Amino acid sequence: MTIPPRWGRLARRARRDTGFLITGVPLHLALVPVWAWGATTTARTGNWALALPVSLALVLSSVPVLTVAQRCRYRALLGVDIRRSAPVPQRRSPTTALRWLSSPRAWRQVGYHLLLGPLVALSELMVLVAAAVGLAGATGYGWVWTLPLGVRRDWFGWATLMPCYTVLGLILLSLLPWLAGVVARAESRSVAALLGPSRADRLRERVAYLAGSRTDLIEAVDAERRRIERDLHDGTQQRLVSLAVNLGLAMATRPDLPGEAHEVLAEAHLEAKAAIAELNDLVRGLHPAVLEDRGLDAALSGLAARVPLPVRLRVELPERAAPAVESVAYFVISEALANVTKHAGASRVEVTVRRVGTVLRVNVTDDGLGGADPSGGTGLSGLAKRVGSVDGIFRLSSPVGGPTTVTVELPCAR
Amino acid sequence: MRAVIAEDSVLLRVGLVKVLEMGGFQVVAEVGDAEALLAAVEEHQPELALVDVRMPPTFTDEGVRAAAVIRRGRPRTAVVLLSQYVEERYAADLLATNTSGVGYLLKQRVADVQDFAAAVRRVAEGGTALDPQVVAQLLLRRGDPLVALTPREREVLALMAEGRSNAGIAEALTVSESAVAKHINNIFAKLDLPVAEADHRRVLAVLRFLGASRG
Numbered sequence: 001m002t003i004p005p006r007w008g009r010l011a012r013r014a015r016r017d018t019g020f021l022i023t024g025v026p027l028h029l030a031l032v033p034v035w036a037w038g039a040t041t042t043a044r045t046g047n048w049a050l051a052l053p054v055s056l057a058l059v060l061s062s063v064p065v066l067t068v069a070q071r072c073r074y075r076a077l078l079g080v081d082i083r084r085s086a087p088v089p090q091r092r093s094p095t096t097a098l099r100w101l102s103s104p105r106a107w108r109q110v111g112y113h114l115l116l117g118p119l120v121a122l123s124e125l126m127v128l129v130a131a132a133v134g135l136a137g138a139t140g141y142g143w144v145w146t147l148p149l150g151v152r153r154d155w156f157g158w159a160t161l162m163p164c165y166t167v168l169g170l171i172l173l174s175l176l177p178w179l180a181g182v183v184a185r186a187e188s189r190s191v192a193a194l195l196g197p198s199r200a201d202r203l204r205e206r207v208a209y210l211a212g213s214r215t216d217l218i219e220a221v222d223a224e225r226r227r228i229e230r231d232l233h234d235g236t237q238q239r240l241v242s243l244a245v246n247l248g249l250a251m252a253t254r255p256d257l258p259g260e261a262h263e264v265l266a267e268a269h270l271e272a273k274a275a276i277a278e279l280n281d282l283v284r285g286l287h288p289a290v291l292e293d294r295g296l297d298a299a300l301s302g303l304a305a306r307v308p309l310p311v312r313l314r315v316e317l318p319e320r321a322a323p324a325v326e327s328v329a330y331f332v333i334s335e336a337l338a339n340v341t342k343h344a345g346a347s348r349v350e351v352t353v354r355r356v357g358t359v360l361r362v363n364v365t366d367d368g369l370g371g372a373d374p375s376g377g378t379g380l381s382g383l384a385k386r387v388g389s390v391d392g393i394f395r396l397s398s399p400v401g402g403p404t405t406v407t408v409e410l411p412c413a414r
Numbered sequence: 415m416r417a418v419i420a421e422d423s424v425l426l427r428v429g430l431v432k433v434l435e436m437g438g439f440q441v442v443a444e445v446g447d448a449e450a451l452l453a454a455v456e457e458h459q460p461e462l463a464l465v466d467v468r469m470p471p472t473f474t475d476e477g478v479r480a481a482a483v484i485r486r487g488r489p490r491t492a493v494v495l496l497s498q499y500v501e502e503r504y505a506a507d508l509l510a511t512n513t514s515g516v517g518y519l520l521k522q523r524v525a526d527v528q529d530f531a532a533a534v535r536r537v538a539e540g541g542t543a544l545d546p547q548v549v550a551q552l553l554l555r556r557g558d559p560l561v562a563l564t565p566r567e568r569e570v571l572a573l574m575a576e577g578r579s580n581a582g583i584a585e586a587l588t589v590s591e592s593a594v595a596k597h598i599n600n601i602f603a604k605l606d607l608p609v610a611e612a613d614h615r616r617v618l619a620v621l622r623f624l625g626a627s628r629g
Contacts, residue, residue: 244525245429
């Protein structure tokens with residue numbers, strides 16, 4: 001005869017749950033004698049000053065041990081890891097103990113072991129008792145036969161009662177896996193809630209993780225911009241310059257070419273130079289080498305000088321900011337100046353970069369038409385997003401008729 | 415005149431050799447990084463070194479630093495820096511030691527081969543050649559006194575800084591030479607500079623003025 005796999009699975013799960021519940025009982029009842037002793041001693045002697053502190057100390061010192069024991073039990077019997085709510089301290093000392101005592105997680109653990117524990121033990125015991133009763137009932141008919149004949153003969157009711165016991169026992173036994181599962185699940189949930197990290201802990205962890213991964217992402221984006229800048233500089237830009245130089249050489253060394261050919265050559269020469277200038281403008285906005293090398297102040301001169309308007313540039317930085325901050329500030333000013341040139345109809349621009357406390361404040365003001373709308377173009381909303389990526393603040397003031405001021409504040413505490 | 419070229423892009427190096435040869439130079443060495451450049455300058459003692467700013471290993475300002483070493487160690491070797499972008503900070507470094515026999519030009523200027531060859535020759539003879547974009551950046555930095563200059567005077571100042579003569583400026587702006595001379599006198603008056611005689615001394619005065627403004 002073969003057992004169907006479904007039954008095998010059920011039996012394995014019931015066995016596992018039963019083992020799990022059995023081991024739970026002593027752990028959940030461990031603190032009961034402690035506080036029971038404290039309570040009865042206080043009641044008997046009327047002197048709470050001795051028994052209460054002792055039982056409290058016993059409770060507090062056994063809570064971490066019980067928590068560890070529960071962790072082991074879950075790992076060994078259910079294969080479940082209860083996540084720690086805080087990293088294990090490097091070494092144990094009175095200070096770490098005090099810190100533990102003052103943390104909410106300590107009191108959640110105390111609450112679990114002291115208050116919830118007995119209730120859990122009770123439900124575990126109920127399941128175990130149900131199992132014992134069910135087993136006894138189901139096999140009761142067989143046990144009767146072990147009784148001496150005389151006793152059996154005197155007990156009239158057994159022949160009608162025993163089959164009922166057997167049926168009830170079998171029903172109870174068949175309900176047992178379900179019952180054990182319910183109790184085990186409820187217990188796991190309360191353990192995860194009280195012995196594992198709290199919601200605040202989990203959120204804090206998540207925030208730390210997200211902040212870290214965002215920093216990584218920003219660094220990756222910066223690295224990517226640098227790589228693209230380098231690739232274009234080493235590849236396409238050199239090729240274009242070389243092309244323009246060769247065209248220039250052709251024109252210089254062959255002045256005897258027929259007029260038309262010379263014209264075509266001159267046209268190509270101009271085109272090549274225009275392509276170089278366009279590509280230069282694009283690449284200069286990515287991540288100039290001078291930014292890395294000499295900092296924001298130096299990089300901004302080159303940027304400002306390319307703007308076809310008078311630019312007043314004031315940079316007051318006592319020391320260099322973090323690379324990510326420099327990069328964002330450079331990008332913001334580069335985009336803001338591009339916007340001014342394209343849309344503002346301004347006659348002059350003022351750029352100031354200043355360190356105020358732990359904040360790098362960037363101001364770009366033009367005397368143009370105003371009425372700039374961040375939701376309209378992609379430029380300004382892109383700026384706001386880039387600033388937000390380093391927890392910066394982006395403000396735009398652009399009344400119709402001008403002036404337009406872009407203010408950006410970037411945190412740069414190092 | 416003999417020249418050394420330091421440029422890590424092989425493609426462009428070929429073009430530079432042709433342009434220099436066309437300009438009457440004899441290219442005695444072509445190298446790809448700053449270390450090899452310094453060695454080549456030691457070995458050949460050329461009249462000119464044409465140097466790319468970004469070279470291995472860090473691709474930032476190797477050329478600028480090598481130029482400073484050459485200018486200090488071998489003042490007879492003129493240095494022209496070439497770069498995809500010009501940076502006033504690098505120009506300030508270059509001009510800090512000596513303002514004669516130095517040049518700083520955008521790479522795209524090489525495409526105008528005759529102008530470029532002339533500028534390089536001027537530097538090799540002890541003159542100066544600054545890219546208009548460097549001058550624009552230096553003017554931007556200079557701030558206050560230059561506010562007094564008219565746009566035309568700024569143009570003239572920029573062309574002066576490039577190392578052009580009065581005739582060259584007049585040609586570039588399509589005005590008469592006497593008009594240029596008048597502008598230049600106005601500039602000197604506004605910048606409170608004594609009027610000097612020789613062409614390049616005048617430029618150097620302007621450059622010194624611009625350079626001195628940098629902290």
